[in-house]
Each structure stands twice: as structure tokens, then as C-alpha cells.
Amino acid sequence: MTPFDHFLEALTLQGGYNSALVAIGAGLLGAAAGGAGTFIFLRRRALISDAVSHSTLPGVCLAFLAMVALGGDGRWLPGLLLGSALSSLVGLLMVEWIARRTRLSEDAAIGAVLSVFFGLGIVLLTVIQTLSTGRQAGLQTFLLGSTAGMLTSEAVTIAVAAALLAVLVFVLRRPLTLVAFDPDFAAATGVNVRHTDLAAMGLALLVTVIGLKVVGLILVVALLIIPAVTARFWTDQVSRMVLLAVLFGGAAGYLGAAVSATAAALPTGPIIVLTAFAGFLVSALFSPVRGVVSAALRRRRFQRQVHRRQGLLALVRGEPIYDGLTLQVLRRDGLIRRDGVATLEGRAAAAKAALDEARWSLVRSERADDPVLERYDGLTPLEDLLTADEIAEVDRRLPSPEGVA
């Protein structure tokens, strides 16, 4: 079987019970991360959520050691997750405390907490490797995630947590939006900004904890942020952005898990993140709303409109045109001949442009308060904005309506 066959199998959930479980689990995780991550991204708190996720490692290791010491199975997942949640909570509160109580800025606090917690975690992990008890093998998969051996109970845990996150995001969407957009207004209307920020971080923490097994703690921040950034390219509304981020995150998780199922050595977390990044790249380039390509095209079209207008006005005044692009635009539209002389159409268009200029100039000088002035952009004809009667009135007041070339 080729890798592609494996991929198709995994995609259609035919690749065996385990890979189906992983794909569904990763999809749900991605969806939950996308929803929660939207508000992290809008509040510009991506780095804090990175500190939160890195802070899980000492907790995982300490929980393992504690469970071994108590004579149990060191890899009992609920225990490990509880440990990770507690230590990342400590990390989060430390960042908060440092930023609020000292003169250090938040990014310094993040850098300090992230690296100290992660360093401590790696030391503990190394110590654990040297132990001979507790079946420590596999603990390091929490770093980058693994598809190997997901249990039904783990998939169910992810599903339950994802459902809980969906409810929380729905209930908290208004305070989260308000605090992200305008924290001063939010505070004045009685929203507790600090509690709202902590709640958002709580959502990120929940995503991190359930994502440990699948994507690993190093890369879970990518799953929070990339789907949200991708969604931002497609909409200008928070409500739609959340739904799109859920969709993109879910798709990245599902597809990424399917890809990583094609070869045993492929780590799940990085593959899911790269899949999400592919979606981001396509969106950044080709989104019709905010994509790079469409922005360049819009700019080009606008530039040509400006050159056309400037060229027409030059024709009216009988000025020579030297600008290459202006000449090209006028020629392409059949407004001038190859030798630069205006065609019949060109003269008509030029007269129309001159009339429009004169109308605008009159309105701008005599009707300073007219709301139509807000629509003035140098290109939009006044005809399109006023009624025929209003235009007639303007024309009556023009110094000489025939004052056109």
C-alpha cells in the first residue's frame, strides 16, 4: 500500500479503530482550540497561552513521580492531566503576578516563566528516564504528541472537553469580545476585565491539557492561534470568525492526524500544525477579503482608475501626457489613438470627467456640511450619489455648463 492509500484510509476512517479514534479526537481538539483561540488572538495573548502550555511539563512529571511513589501506574492519564493543569495554572498566575506587581513588562514575565517551567520539566523528565519503575517510556510524547495508542476513554475525554469549551465560548463570547476590543468601555459597563482575561486563559488551559496527548505541549499554542489567524482573513465579524476558526482547526486536526497515520515515525503534533499552516498560507494569499493577491489586484485596479481620470482631465486641459501607465490605460480603453490624440469616445469621456470635476468643486465649496462630501474620493461621479433633481440643481449653478473642452 502506498502512503496515499494509508492517507485515504485514515481520512475515511477505514484505517483501523485506533487511527479513526485519533483522527476524530484530533479534529475535535482542533475545533475546540480554534474557538477558544479566536479570543486569545483578538486579545493579543498568544504568548501568554504559550507560557501556559509550556508550564504543563513540570506538572506532568511531578504527577508521574507522585503516582509511582504511591505505588500506582505512573502513566495514568487523568492523574497526569490534573498535574499538568495545576502546574500551568501556577505558571499563569505567576505571569499575571509578575506583570501586575513588579515593573517588569508582560513579555519579560512570559519569557521568564516559560523557560523556567520548561527547563524544570526537562530536568524532571531526564530524572524520570533514569528510574527503573513506573513504565516511564512514552512520557516524552507529551512534548510533541503521538497517535500511538489513543484509548477510547481519551477520545471521549477530548469530546467532552470540546463540548464544554463550546458552551463556555458561547456563554462568554460577549465579555470576551468586549474586553478584546475596548477594555476601558468594558470596565466602565461593569465587566471585570481581569476575570475575563483569566477566563480566556482558562479556556486555553483546557485546550492545552486535552491537547497534550495529541499535539504535545510545545505546539499546542499553534493550534490556538493559526486557525484564528486563518479565519481573520475571511471575515470582519467576530461571530463568523469563531465559527470559521472552529472549522479550520477541526479540519487541520483531522487531516493532520490522517497524514501522520501514513507512517509510524511521523509525529502527530507537528504534522497537524503544518496542515493548519497550509490553510493559513492559502488564506493569506488568496482570501478575497484580506488576501495578499486580492489586495494587490484591488490596488492595481484602483491605480488604473486614478490614471484614467488624471489622463482624461489632462486631455480636457490640452496638456501633454507623459506618464507611461496613463497612456497605456487610455489606449487600452480606446480613449486615445496610438499617436496620443483623443478619439471621439475619449473626448466624450473627458468632457464627462470635466463636468463631474466642476460639479464636485461647486458642492465642495458651497455645501460644506453636505453628507455627500464624505463620499468624495476623487473618482466616484457625483451623479451616482445625488438624485437627478439634485444634479440638475447643481448644474444650474455651475458658472458655465459648457465650460468644458
Place this chain on the structure above:
Amino acid sequence: MAPVELIARSGELVDDGRKDAALAIRGLSVSYGAKAAVFSVDATLPLGTMTAIVGPNGAGKSSLLKGALGVVPRLSGEVTVFGRPFKEARHRVAYVPQRASVDWDFPARVIDVVLMGLYRKIGWVRLAGRKHRETAMACLERVNMAEFAERQIGQLSGGQQQRVFLARALAQDADLYLLDEPLAGVDAATERAIIAVLQEVKAAGRTVVCVHHDLSTVAQYFDRVLLINLSKVAEGPVETTFTVENLQHTYGGRLATAHVEELALGRGA
């Protein structure tokens, strides 16, 4: 007056005017770190008035509003709104922050921003209904922005953004409006539109307070003035308070005397 309750022998609070005031601030201090931005300011703003808060840059005008609203923590002081502690009367207050304080590239349309003013009424969970949308549109009509309802807020000019903020405050349907520099950096047409709306609001018996930077229009737009520079210099009706002497106290040597006299004399124009 310090933030000390005056208690007469009978045990009743001495009425120092705060019961009848729309906004009464007593001994309000605000600091960032160990440097005071506002120092022990008292102010009593009567119902149905339109007050300009005036003072030089860094005099604590914005901080006074933020401290009164609890947006920044207060070091000391009490704030009452319509005779009630601020926290109990918060729903009767609308706030317009400085336009530059938010990211206008935020994914929101004009109508979405105005709907934020209705969140209190709608609640956290309920979806915004047609009635709420109509209310928001009516507020946009009042500031001549209805045709921009579906626009992304980043595509608006500065003056248009300011009018959207005003519409959001109108949607809060408050009795007291606190505005931070609503006329900063807006075009002349917007300035007239905003002042017209605020005067409507005042005519409806509500109270308006603006941080205002343009001394030349104080007398024209407002009926009361509160002059501050860290602490309060003077407050009262424009006719008696917006004087050469008080302006000199507020601005120190920063204003040329001739200029100040011109401003003070030009009032009521």
C-alpha cells in the same frame, strides 16, 4: 473636601449637594505607580448640564473620568451618580473612551460596535434580536452613520469612528454621558454633528461631561467648566469660571496672556 463624610449631630449626612447632582466626585485621587495623575479632586456636576473638563496635557483629565468610572483603580475618593454609589448606578452612565484607545482593525462592523452598547440589556447569552438591531440603527441615524452600518470599522475616517463611538453611548440610553475627547482629531462637519447630538441629549434632561482640549470653543459649546491640573483649579458656570485668572492658574505660563484674554472674552460668542 477630603473623602470624609460630614456627619451632623443628629447622625444624618450633611447634604453637600451630592444627592441632587448627576455626578459627584469627592476626594478622588488616581495614580500610575507612585506618581499621582489626579490628586484629591472634588466636583459636583448638576443635573441637565453640559460640562467641559479642561486642562493642559497630562493634567489628569482622562484619568479623572477613568477613576470616576472605576476603569483604573482609585487611590482614594468616592463617586456618586444621582445620589447613589457609582457601582449601584452604573447602568445610568454611558462612556466614550478616546478613539485612539482601541484597535480599529478589530473584526467588527459599525452595527456590531453599536450593539455593544446594548449588551447590558441583551445579556450575555441571548442572541441580539430585531428590536435590538432597530435600536442600534436608530442610534446610528442620530449621528448620520446609518448607511455605514455594514462597514468594517477600520474603513471609516477618524470622524466617522468617533460618531460610531457616540452611537454606542446613545445605545446605552444613559442619564449621564462621560466622553473623553470626543472632538479630538475630527473634521469640522463631525464636530458640529457631535455637538448637535450632545445638545439634544442635554435638552432631554440628561447630563453631559466632555474632556475638551479646544479652549476656543468651550464657551460656545458648554455651560459649565471644570478646570483641572492634577488637582482642581475651579468649577462652575462658564460665565463665572472660565476666566483669565482661572485659565492662568490652570495652564501656568503655557498660555500667552493675550491669547487667554481673547479666549475668556470671546465666550458666549
